[in-house]
Amino acid sequence: MSFLNFLISGISLGSIYAIIALGYTMVYGIAKMLNFAHGDVIMVGAYICFYAVFSFELPPIVGILMAIAVCTVLGIVIEKLAYKPLRSAPSLAVLITAIGVSYFLQNAAQLLWTSSPKVFPRFFNFGGQASVSFFGGQLSVSWTTIITIITCIIIMLALTWFTGKTKRGKAMRACSEDKGAAQLMGINVDATISMTFAIGSGLAAIAGVLLCSAYPTLVPTTGSMPGIKAFTAAVFGGIGSIPGALLGGLLLGIIEIMAKAYISTQLSDAIVFAVLIIVLLVKPAGLLGKRVNEKV
Protein backbone atom coordinates (compact mmCIF):
# COMPACT_ATOMS: atom_id res chain seq x y z
CA MET A 1 0.00 0.00 0.00
CA SER A 2 2.83 2.40 0.72
CA PHE A 3 3.96 2.16 -2.89
CA LEU A 4 0.47 3.12 -4.02
CA ASN A 5 0.51 5.98 -1.57
CA PHE A 6 3.81 7.26 -2.91
CA LEU A 7 2.59 6.87 -6.46
CA ILE A 8 -0.49 8.94 -5.74
CA SER A 9 1.59 11.65 -4.05
CA GLY A 10 3.91 11.58 -7.03
CA ILE A 11 1.04 12.00 -9.46
CA SER A 12 -0.32 14.84 -7.36
CA LEU A 13 3.00 16.68 -7.20
CA GLY A 14 3.49 15.90 -10.87
CA SER A 15 0.09 17.41 -11.66
CA ILE A 16 1.22 20.69 -10.10
CA TYR A 17 4.46 20.59 -12.11
CA ALA A 18 2.44 19.81 -15.22
CA ILE A 19 0.13 22.81 -14.72
CA ILE A 20 3.16 25.09 -14.28
CA ALA A 21 4.99 23.43 -17.16
CA LEU A 22 2.05 24.19 -19.45
CA GLY A 23 2.72 27.88 -18.95
CA TYR A 24 6.39 27.47 -19.83
CA THR A 25 5.73 25.30 -22.81
CA MET A 26 2.93 27.39 -24.31
CA VAL A 27 4.88 30.62 -23.97
CA TYR A 28 7.98 28.95 -25.37
CA GLY A 29 5.97 27.52 -28.24
CA ILE A 30 4.66 30.88 -29.33
CA ALA A 31 7.20 33.46 -28.20
CA LYS A 32 10.25 31.16 -28.42
CA MET A 33 11.41 32.44 -25.07
CA LEU A 34 11.87 30.98 -21.60
CA ASN A 35 9.80 33.01 -19.22
CA PHE A 36 11.78 32.47 -16.04
CA ALA A 37 9.44 34.80 -14.18
CA HIS A 38 6.70 32.19 -14.60
CA GLY A 39 7.55 30.51 -11.27
CA ASP A 40 7.16 33.78 -9.44
CA VAL A 41 3.72 34.35 -10.88
CA ILE A 42 2.78 31.19 -8.95
CA MET A 43 3.93 32.84 -5.76
CA VAL A 44 1.97 36.00 -6.50
CA GLY A 45 -1.15 33.91 -7.09
CA ALA A 46 -0.69 32.12 -3.78
CA TYR A 47 -0.27 35.40 -1.89
CA ILE A 48 -3.35 36.95 -3.50
CA CYS A 49 -5.41 33.93 -2.55
CA PHE A 50 -3.92 33.90 0.96
CA TYR A 51 -4.75 37.54 1.65
CA ALA A 52 -8.16 37.35 0.06
CA VAL A 53 -9.09 34.49 2.35
CA PHE A 54 -7.23 35.56 5.48
CA SER A 55 -7.41 39.34 5.59
CA PHE A 56 -10.64 39.89 3.71
CA GLU A 57 -12.25 36.66 4.86
CA LEU A 58 -13.60 35.89 1.44
CA PRO A 59 -14.62 32.32 0.63
CA PRO A 60 -11.73 30.24 -0.78
CA ILE A 61 -13.30 29.95 -4.22
CA VAL A 62 -13.44 33.76 -4.49
CA GLY A 63 -9.81 33.89 -3.35
CA ILE A 64 -8.82 31.42 -6.07
CA LEU A 65 -10.73 33.35 -8.73
CA MET A 66 -9.11 36.59 -7.59
CA ALA A 67 -5.67 34.96 -7.80
CA ILE A 68 -6.43 33.79 -11.33
CA ALA A 69 -7.63 37.26 -12.33
CA VAL A 70 -4.64 39.08 -10.85
CA CYS A 71 -2.11 36.65 -12.35
CA THR A 72 -3.75 36.77 -15.77
CA VAL A 73 -3.43 40.56 -15.78
CA LEU A 74 0.10 40.31 -14.36
CA GLY A 75 1.09 37.96 -17.19
CA ILE A 76 -0.25 40.33 -19.82
CA VAL A 77 1.48 43.32 -18.20
CA ILE A 78 4.82 41.50 -17.89
CA GLU A 79 4.66 40.54 -21.55
CA LYS A 80 3.73 44.05 -22.65
CA LEU A 81 6.32 45.91 -20.58
CA ALA A 82 9.26 43.54 -20.45
CA TYR A 83 9.16 41.14 -23.40
CA LYS A 84 7.26 42.81 -26.23
CA PRO A 85 9.85 45.58 -26.72
CA LEU A 86 12.42 42.79 -27.16
CA ARG A 87 10.47 40.84 -29.79
CA SER A 88 13.30 41.14 -32.30
CA ALA A 89 16.18 41.30 -29.81
CA PRO A 90 18.70 38.45 -29.41
CA SER A 91 17.38 35.64 -27.25
CA LEU A 92 20.05 36.23 -24.62
CA ALA A 93 18.65 39.72 -23.94
CA VAL A 94 15.19 38.25 -23.47
CA LEU A 95 16.50 35.54 -21.17
CA ILE A 96 18.29 38.06 -18.95
CA THR A 97 15.18 40.23 -18.88
CA ALA A 98 13.12 37.23 -17.79
CA ILE A 99 15.52 36.55 -14.93
CA GLY A 100 15.31 40.23 -14.04
CA VAL A 101 11.50 40.11 -13.96
CA SER A 102 11.75 37.05 -11.74
CA TYR A 103 13.91 38.87 -9.18
CA PHE A 104 11.72 41.94 -9.46
CA LEU A 105 8.63 39.91 -8.53
CA GLN A 106 10.39 38.19 -5.62
CA ASN A 107 11.65 41.47 -4.21
CA ALA A 108 8.37 43.25 -4.76
CA ALA A 109 6.68 40.43 -2.86
CA GLN A 110 9.18 40.78 -0.04
CA LEU A 111 8.48 44.48 0.13
CA LEU A 112 4.72 44.07 0.01
CA TRP A 113 4.25 40.97 2.09
CA THR A 114 7.55 40.69 4.05
CA SER A 115 9.74 37.62 4.04
CA SER A 116 8.22 36.04 7.13
CA PRO A 117 6.52 32.79 6.10
CA LYS A 118 2.75 32.64 5.89
CA VAL A 119 0.95 29.43 6.67
CA PHE A 120 -1.40 28.73 3.82
CA PRO A 121 -4.85 27.59 4.99
CA ARG A 122 -6.24 24.14 4.27
CA PHE A 123 -9.08 24.75 1.84
CA PHE A 124 -9.96 21.31 0.82
CA ASN A 125 -11.88 19.76 3.68
CA PHE A 126 -15.12 18.01 2.94
CA GLY A 127 -17.46 16.83 5.66
CA GLY A 128 -14.84 17.88 8.22
CA GLN A 129 -12.34 15.44 6.75
CA ALA A 130 -9.03 16.43 5.16
CA SER A 131 -8.66 13.03 3.51
CA VAL A 132 -10.56 9.99 2.36
CA SER A 133 -9.73 6.39 3.20
CA PHE A 134 -9.78 3.47 0.83
CA PHE A 135 -9.38 -0.26 1.42
CA GLY A 136 -10.64 -0.09 4.99
CA GLY A 137 -8.25 2.65 6.03
CA GLN A 138 -5.14 1.13 4.50
CA LEU A 139 -4.86 3.89 1.96
CA SER A 140 -5.57 7.47 2.88
CA VAL A 141 -5.59 10.18 0.23
CA SER A 142 -5.99 13.86 1.08
CA TRP A 143 -8.64 15.91 -0.64
CA THR A 144 -5.91 18.31 -1.73
CA THR A 145 -4.28 15.46 -3.63
CA ILE A 146 -7.54 14.39 -5.24
CA ILE A 147 -8.49 17.94 -6.22
CA THR A 148 -5.01 18.61 -7.60
CA ILE A 149 -5.18 15.58 -9.86
CA ILE A 150 -8.72 16.34 -10.99
CA THR A 151 -7.83 19.98 -11.67
CA CYS A 152 -4.88 18.89 -13.77
CA ILE A 153 -7.07 16.54 -15.81
CA ILE A 154 -9.68 19.25 -16.36
CA ILE A 155 -7.03 21.77 -17.42
CA MET A 156 -5.47 19.30 -19.85
CA LEU A 157 -8.83 18.45 -21.40
CA ALA A 158 -9.75 22.13 -21.65
CA LEU A 159 -6.44 23.06 -23.28
CA THR A 160 -6.61 20.15 -25.69
CA TRP A 161 -10.08 21.25 -26.68
CA PHE A 162 -9.00 24.88 -26.93
CA THR A 163 -5.96 24.30 -29.13
CA GLY A 164 -7.60 21.58 -31.21
CA LYS A 165 -11.13 22.83 -31.74
CA THR A 166 -11.43 26.58 -31.32
CA LYS A 167 -10.43 29.21 -33.83
CA ARG A 168 -8.29 31.17 -31.34
CA GLY A 169 -6.59 28.01 -30.15
CA LYS A 170 -5.74 26.91 -33.66
CA ALA A 171 -4.50 30.42 -34.39
CA MET A 172 -2.22 30.03 -31.39
CA ARG A 173 -0.73 26.87 -32.90
CA ALA A 174 -0.40 28.60 -36.25
CA CYS A 175 1.48 31.48 -34.63
CA SER A 176 3.82 29.15 -32.83
CA GLU A 177 4.70 27.50 -36.14
CA ASP A 178 5.15 30.54 -38.33
CA LYS A 179 4.33 34.07 -37.20
CA GLY A 180 4.76 35.62 -40.64
CA ALA A 181 2.43 33.14 -42.30
CA ALA A 182 -0.05 33.56 -39.44
CA GLN A 183 -0.09 37.30 -40.08
CA LEU A 184 -0.81 36.66 -43.74
CA MET A 185 -3.90 34.71 -42.58
CA GLY A 186 -5.10 37.81 -40.75
CA ILE A 187 -4.16 36.56 -37.30
CA ASN A 188 -3.11 39.30 -34.89
CA VAL A 189 0.15 37.81 -33.62
CA ASP A 190 0.68 40.31 -30.79
CA ALA A 191 -2.79 39.69 -29.41
CA THR A 192 -2.25 35.94 -29.66
CA ILE A 193 1.03 36.10 -27.73
CA SER A 194 -0.67 38.25 -25.12
CA MET A 195 -3.45 35.69 -24.81
CA THR A 196 -0.92 32.89 -24.35
CA PHE A 197 0.75 34.75 -21.49
CA ALA A 198 -2.67 35.35 -19.97
CA ILE A 199 -3.58 31.66 -20.09
CA GLY A 200 -0.20 30.53 -18.77
CA SER A 201 -0.30 33.01 -15.89
CA GLY A 202 -3.87 32.13 -15.00
CA LEU A 203 -2.81 28.49 -14.79
CA ALA A 204 0.17 29.53 -12.66
CA ALA A 205 -2.27 31.06 -10.16
CA ILE A 206 -4.14 27.75 -9.93
CA ALA A 207 -0.84 25.92 -9.51
CA GLY A 208 0.13 28.37 -6.77
CA VAL A 209 -3.01 27.65 -4.77
CA LEU A 210 -2.66 23.88 -5.24
CA LEU A 211 1.04 23.95 -4.38
CA CYS A 212 0.50 25.90 -1.18
CA SER A 213 -2.44 23.69 -0.23
CA ALA A 214 -0.08 20.72 -0.32
CA TYR A 215 3.02 22.47 1.01
CA PRO A 216 1.60 25.28 3.13
CA THR A 217 4.66 27.47 3.74
CA LEU A 218 4.38 30.63 1.66
CA VAL A 219 7.40 32.93 1.23
CA PRO A 220 8.41 35.26 -1.63
CA THR A 221 10.69 32.56 -3.08
CA THR A 222 8.03 29.83 -2.93
CA GLY A 223 7.62 29.82 -6.69
CA SER A 224 11.22 29.58 -7.76
CA MET A 225 12.05 25.92 -7.08
CA PRO A 226 8.75 24.53 -8.41
CA GLY A 227 9.21 26.92 -11.32
CA ILE A 228 12.60 25.43 -12.16
CA LYS A 229 11.29 21.89 -11.69
CA ALA A 230 8.34 22.61 -13.96
CA PHE A 231 10.66 24.11 -16.53
CA THR A 232 12.65 20.89 -16.32
CA ALA A 233 9.40 18.97 -16.76
CA ALA A 234 8.60 20.98 -19.86
CA VAL A 235 12.02 20.23 -21.35
CA PHE A 236 11.74 16.61 -20.24
CA GLY A 237 8.46 16.17 -22.10
CA GLY A 238 9.58 18.22 -25.11
CA ILE A 239 9.31 21.98 -24.80
CA GLY A 240 6.54 23.44 -26.92
CA SER A 241 4.40 20.31 -26.61
CA ILE A 242 1.29 20.41 -24.41
CA PRO A 243 1.00 16.63 -23.90
CA GLY A 244 4.76 16.71 -23.30
CA ALA A 245 4.27 19.13 -20.40
CA LEU A 246 1.77 16.74 -18.83
CA LEU A 247 3.96 13.69 -19.30
CA GLY A 248 7.10 15.50 -18.17
CA GLY A 249 5.36 16.95 -15.13
CA LEU A 250 3.88 13.64 -14.02
CA LEU A 251 7.11 11.70 -14.51
CA LEU A 252 9.10 14.34 -12.68
CA GLY A 253 6.69 14.32 -9.75
CA ILE A 254 6.67 10.52 -9.54
CA ILE A 255 10.45 10.23 -9.82
CA GLU A 256 10.93 12.88 -7.17
CA ILE A 257 8.57 11.25 -4.66
CA MET A 258 9.91 7.74 -5.34
CA ALA A 259 13.48 8.95 -4.97
CA LYS A 260 12.56 10.60 -1.69
CA ALA A 261 10.78 7.48 -0.49
CA TYR A 262 13.16 4.75 -1.53
CA ILE A 263 16.57 6.31 -2.09
CA SER A 264 17.34 9.52 -0.30
CA THR A 265 15.51 12.72 0.57
CA GLN A 266 18.64 14.81 0.14
CA LEU A 267 19.51 13.33 -3.21
CA SER A 268 16.00 13.40 -4.67
CA ASP A 269 16.57 16.56 -6.71
CA ALA A 270 19.90 15.28 -7.95
CA ILE A 271 18.21 12.09 -9.10
CA VAL A 272 15.47 14.03 -10.86
CA PHE A 273 17.99 16.10 -12.78
CA ALA A 274 20.16 13.07 -13.52
CA VAL A 275 17.16 11.43 -15.17
CA LEU A 276 16.59 14.61 -17.16
CA ILE A 277 20.18 14.59 -18.38
CA ILE A 278 19.94 10.95 -19.43
CA VAL A 279 16.66 11.54 -21.28
CA LEU A 280 18.09 14.53 -23.10
CA LEU A 281 21.18 12.56 -24.09
CA VAL A 282 18.97 9.95 -25.73
CA LYS A 283 16.19 12.23 -26.96
CA PRO A 284 17.52 15.79 -27.31
CA ALA A 285 14.07 17.17 -28.16
CA GLY A 286 12.50 15.66 -25.03
CA LEU A 287 10.12 12.72 -24.78
CA LEU A 288 7.38 14.07 -27.04
CA GLY A 289 9.25 16.89 -28.71
CA LYS A 290 9.60 16.59 -32.43
CA ARG A 291 12.00 17.98 -34.86
CA VAL A 292 10.13 18.95 -37.95
CA ASN A 293 11.93 18.56 -41.22
CA GLU A 294 10.77 21.02 -43.79
CA LYS A 295 10.29 19.98 -47.36
CA VAL A 296 11.87 22.28 -49.86
Add this chain to the structure above:
Amino acid sequence: MALLAVNNINVYYGAIHAIKDVSFHVDEGEIVTLIGANGAGKSTTLQTVSGLLRSKTGSITFEDKNISNTAAHKLVTHGLAQVPDGRRIFLQMTVRENLEMGAFTQPAANVERDIETVFEYFPRLKEREKQIAGTLSGGEQQMLAMGRALMSNPKLLMLDEPSMGLAPILVEQIFEIIQNLHKNGTTILLVEQNAQAALSIADRAYVLETGKIIMSGTGEELLKSPEIKKAYLGG
Protein backbone atom coordinates in the same frame (compact mmCIF):
# COMPACT_ATOMS: atom_id res chain seq x y z
CA MET B 1 -8.73 51.90 -61.98
CA ALA B 2 -5.68 50.33 -60.46
CA LEU B 3 -6.60 47.78 -57.83
CA LEU B 4 -3.10 47.87 -56.44
CA ALA B 5 -0.71 50.75 -57.01
CA VAL B 6 2.83 50.72 -55.72
CA ASN B 7 4.61 54.06 -55.99
CA ASN B 8 8.32 54.59 -55.50
CA ILE B 9 8.96 52.19 -52.68
CA ASN B 10 12.42 51.78 -51.17
CA VAL B 11 13.06 48.84 -48.86
CA TYR B 12 16.17 48.22 -46.81
CA TYR B 13 17.53 45.23 -44.93
CA GLY B 14 19.70 47.10 -42.46
CA ALA B 15 22.21 48.90 -44.66
CA ILE B 16 21.33 46.90 -47.77
CA HIS B 17 19.15 48.78 -50.21
CA ALA B 18 17.06 45.91 -51.52
CA ILE B 19 14.30 47.68 -53.43
CA LYS B 20 15.07 50.88 -55.30
CA ASP B 21 12.25 53.19 -56.34
CA VAL B 22 9.98 50.43 -57.50
CA SER B 23 6.61 51.42 -58.95
CA PHE B 24 4.02 49.22 -60.58
CA HIS B 25 0.30 48.70 -60.64
CA VAL B 26 -2.19 45.90 -61.04
CA ASP B 27 -5.59 46.62 -62.58
CA GLU B 28 -8.69 44.76 -61.64
CA GLY B 29 -9.05 41.50 -63.58
CA GLU B 30 -5.43 41.32 -64.68
CA ILE B 31 -2.68 38.80 -64.26
CA VAL B 32 0.47 40.79 -63.65
CA THR B 33 3.82 39.15 -63.15
CA LEU B 34 7.08 40.30 -61.65
CA ILE B 35 9.93 38.29 -63.05
CA GLY B 36 13.60 38.38 -62.26
CA ALA B 37 16.52 36.29 -61.14
CA ASN B 38 17.21 35.04 -57.66
CA GLY B 39 17.88 37.99 -55.35
CA ALA B 40 16.39 40.58 -57.69
CA GLY B 41 13.95 41.69 -54.99
CA LYS B 42 10.75 40.00 -56.12
CA SER B 43 9.85 38.46 -52.79
CA THR B 44 10.90 41.58 -50.93
CA THR B 45 8.53 43.62 -53.08
CA LEU B 46 5.68 41.22 -52.39
CA GLN B 47 6.32 41.13 -48.67
CA THR B 48 6.29 44.92 -48.62
CA VAL B 49 2.89 44.95 -50.30
CA SER B 50 1.54 42.46 -47.78
CA GLY B 51 2.91 44.48 -44.86
CA LEU B 52 5.53 42.08 -43.56
CA LEU B 53 8.23 44.57 -44.59
CA ARG B 54 8.01 48.36 -44.71
CA SER B 55 9.07 50.84 -47.33
CA LYS B 56 10.89 53.98 -46.26
CA THR B 57 9.37 56.07 -49.01
CA GLY B 58 6.49 56.22 -51.43
CA SER B 59 3.09 54.65 -51.02
CA ILE B 60 1.10 51.51 -51.61
CA THR B 61 -2.59 51.90 -52.35
CA PHE B 62 -5.20 49.20 -52.63
CA GLU B 63 -8.60 50.21 -53.98
CA ASP B 64 -7.43 53.83 -53.56
CA LYS B 65 -6.81 53.35 -49.83
CA ASN B 66 -3.28 53.96 -48.62
CA ILE B 67 -2.15 50.71 -47.02
CA SER B 68 1.55 51.54 -46.61
CA ASN B 69 1.30 51.46 -42.84
CA THR B 70 -1.53 49.01 -42.33
CA ALA B 71 -0.62 46.03 -40.13
CA ALA B 72 -0.14 42.86 -42.16
CA HIS B 73 -2.91 40.98 -40.38
CA LYS B 74 -5.44 43.68 -41.25
CA LEU B 75 -4.72 43.63 -44.97
CA VAL B 76 -6.43 40.27 -45.34
CA THR B 77 -9.76 41.86 -44.48
CA HIS B 78 -9.18 44.40 -47.27
CA GLY B 79 -9.02 41.57 -49.78
CA LEU B 80 -5.30 40.96 -50.17
CA ALA B 81 -3.95 37.44 -49.84
CA GLN B 82 -0.46 36.15 -50.31
CA VAL B 83 0.89 32.70 -51.04
CA PRO B 84 4.32 33.20 -49.54
CA ASP B 85 7.68 32.15 -50.84
CA GLY B 86 8.44 28.60 -49.74
CA ARG B 87 4.69 28.02 -49.17
CA ARG B 88 4.97 28.35 -45.40
CA ILE B 89 1.97 26.19 -44.71
CA PHE B 90 1.48 25.11 -41.10
CA LEU B 91 3.31 21.80 -41.26
CA GLN B 92 2.09 20.44 -37.94
CA MET B 93 -1.56 21.17 -38.62
CA THR B 94 -3.91 19.16 -40.77
CA VAL B 95 -4.84 20.16 -44.30
CA ARG B 96 -8.28 21.15 -43.09
CA GLU B 97 -6.89 23.21 -40.22
CA ASN B 98 -4.60 25.02 -42.64
CA LEU B 99 -7.60 25.94 -44.74
CA GLU B 100 -9.49 27.06 -41.63
CA MET B 101 -6.59 29.35 -40.75
CA GLY B 102 -6.86 30.84 -44.22
CA ALA B 103 -10.45 31.70 -43.35
CA PHE B 104 -9.48 33.30 -40.06
CA THR B 105 -11.04 36.65 -41.01
CA GLN B 106 -14.12 35.12 -42.62
CA PRO B 107 -17.48 34.58 -40.94
CA ALA B 108 -17.74 31.02 -39.63
CA ALA B 109 -20.86 30.40 -41.71
CA ASN B 110 -18.90 30.62 -44.98
CA VAL B 111 -16.00 28.36 -44.06
CA GLU B 112 -17.58 25.03 -45.00
CA ARG B 113 -18.73 26.35 -48.37
CA ASP B 114 -15.34 27.90 -49.13
CA ILE B 115 -13.49 24.71 -48.20
CA GLU B 116 -15.68 22.86 -50.72
CA THR B 117 -14.78 25.46 -53.36
CA VAL B 118 -11.09 24.99 -52.65
CA PHE B 119 -11.55 21.22 -52.92
CA GLU B 120 -13.06 21.74 -56.37
CA TYR B 121 -9.91 23.51 -57.50
CA PHE B 122 -7.67 21.02 -55.72
CA PRO B 123 -9.37 17.61 -55.49
CA ARG B 124 -6.12 16.18 -54.15
CA LEU B 125 -6.50 18.23 -50.99
CA LYS B 126 -9.88 16.66 -50.30
CA GLU B 127 -8.25 13.23 -50.27
CA ARG B 128 -5.69 14.54 -47.81
CA GLU B 129 -8.11 16.54 -45.69
CA LYS B 130 -7.25 14.95 -42.33
CA GLN B 131 -3.55 14.49 -43.02
CA ILE B 132 -0.86 16.53 -41.28
CA ALA B 133 0.36 19.08 -43.82
CA GLY B 134 4.01 18.19 -43.23
CA THR B 135 3.40 14.78 -44.79
CA LEU B 136 2.24 16.21 -48.12
CA SER B 137 4.42 16.21 -51.21
CA GLY B 138 5.88 19.48 -52.46
CA GLY B 139 3.20 19.90 -55.10
CA GLU B 140 0.42 19.18 -52.64
CA GLN B 141 1.92 21.67 -50.22
CA GLN B 142 1.87 24.31 -52.95
CA MET B 143 -1.77 23.51 -53.64
CA LEU B 144 -2.52 23.79 -49.93
CA ALA B 145 -0.75 27.14 -49.72
CA MET B 146 -2.84 28.40 -52.64
CA GLY B 147 -6.05 26.93 -51.25
CA ARG B 148 -5.35 28.48 -47.89
CA ALA B 149 -4.90 31.93 -49.47
CA LEU B 150 -8.15 31.50 -51.42
CA MET B 151 -10.06 30.88 -48.19
CA SER B 152 -10.02 34.61 -47.46
CA ASN B 153 -11.88 35.27 -50.73
CA PRO B 154 -9.24 37.74 -51.91
CA LYS B 155 -9.73 40.40 -54.54
CA LEU B 156 -6.02 40.24 -55.23
CA LEU B 157 -4.09 37.00 -54.91
CA MET B 158 -0.33 37.39 -54.73
CA LEU B 159 1.70 34.30 -55.49
CA ASP B 160 5.37 34.08 -54.66
CA GLU B 161 7.15 31.57 -56.87
CA PRO B 162 4.45 28.92 -56.97
CA SER B 163 6.52 26.84 -59.37
CA MET B 164 9.56 26.65 -57.11
CA GLY B 165 10.93 23.14 -56.78
CA LEU B 166 8.06 21.47 -58.61
CA ALA B 167 8.26 18.94 -61.43
CA PRO B 168 7.33 20.42 -64.84
CA ILE B 169 4.02 18.55 -64.94
CA LEU B 170 3.05 20.05 -61.59
CA VAL B 171 4.14 23.51 -62.69
CA GLU B 172 1.79 23.15 -65.62
CA GLN B 173 -1.04 22.15 -63.30
CA ILE B 174 -0.41 25.04 -60.94
CA PHE B 175 -0.39 27.53 -63.80
CA GLU B 176 -3.59 26.08 -65.15
CA ILE B 177 -5.21 26.60 -61.77
CA ILE B 178 -3.94 30.17 -61.67
CA GLN B 179 -5.60 30.78 -65.01
CA ASN B 180 -8.82 29.21 -63.75
CA LEU B 181 -8.82 31.44 -60.70
CA HIS B 182 -8.29 34.40 -62.96
CA LYS B 183 -11.19 33.36 -65.18
CA ASN B 184 -13.39 33.22 -62.12
CA GLY B 185 -12.63 36.82 -61.29
CA THR B 186 -9.57 36.91 -59.05
CA THR B 187 -6.92 39.46 -59.91
CA ILE B 188 -3.45 37.97 -59.75
CA LEU B 189 0.00 39.27 -59.00
CA LEU B 190 2.49 36.55 -59.78
CA VAL B 191 6.14 36.59 -58.82
CA GLU B 192 8.19 34.07 -60.75
CA GLN B 193 11.64 32.96 -61.73
CA ASN B 194 10.12 30.74 -64.36
CA ALA B 195 9.80 33.61 -66.83
CA GLN B 196 8.57 31.49 -69.71
CA ALA B 197 5.59 30.12 -67.80
CA ALA B 198 4.78 33.42 -66.12
CA LEU B 199 4.96 35.57 -69.24
CA SER B 200 2.81 33.22 -71.25
CA ILE B 201 -0.16 33.65 -68.93
CA ALA B 202 0.38 37.28 -67.90
CA ASP B 203 -1.46 40.31 -69.22
CA ARG B 204 1.41 42.53 -68.21
CA ALA B 205 4.83 41.99 -66.73
CA TYR B 206 7.61 43.85 -64.96
CA VAL B 207 11.23 42.74 -64.94
CA LEU B 208 13.16 43.28 -61.73
CA GLU B 209 16.93 43.35 -61.63
CA THR B 210 18.95 44.12 -58.48
CA GLY B 211 16.03 45.88 -56.87
CA LYS B 212 15.01 48.00 -59.85
CA ILE B 213 12.36 47.61 -62.50
CA ILE B 214 14.28 47.57 -65.76
CA MET B 215 11.51 46.72 -68.21
CA SER B 216 7.78 46.40 -68.45
CA GLY B 217 5.24 45.51 -71.07
CA THR B 218 2.61 42.98 -72.00
CA GLY B 219 3.46 39.33 -71.48
CA GLU B 220 3.66 38.80 -75.21
CA GLU B 221 5.96 41.76 -75.79
CA LEU B 222 8.40 40.58 -73.19
CA LEU B 223 8.33 37.00 -74.45
CA LYS B 224 9.50 38.33 -77.80
CA SER B 225 12.01 40.81 -76.45
CA PRO B 226 15.57 39.79 -77.35
CA GLU B 227 16.99 40.94 -74.01
CA ILE B 228 14.47 38.93 -72.06
CA LYS B 229 15.07 35.93 -74.27
CA LYS B 230 18.76 36.17 -73.62
CA ALA B 231 18.60 36.80 -69.92
CA TYR B 232 15.64 34.73 -68.78
CA LEU B 233 14.44 32.35 -71.44
CA GLY B 234 17.72 30.65 -72.20
CA GLY B 235 17.99 31.69 -75.78
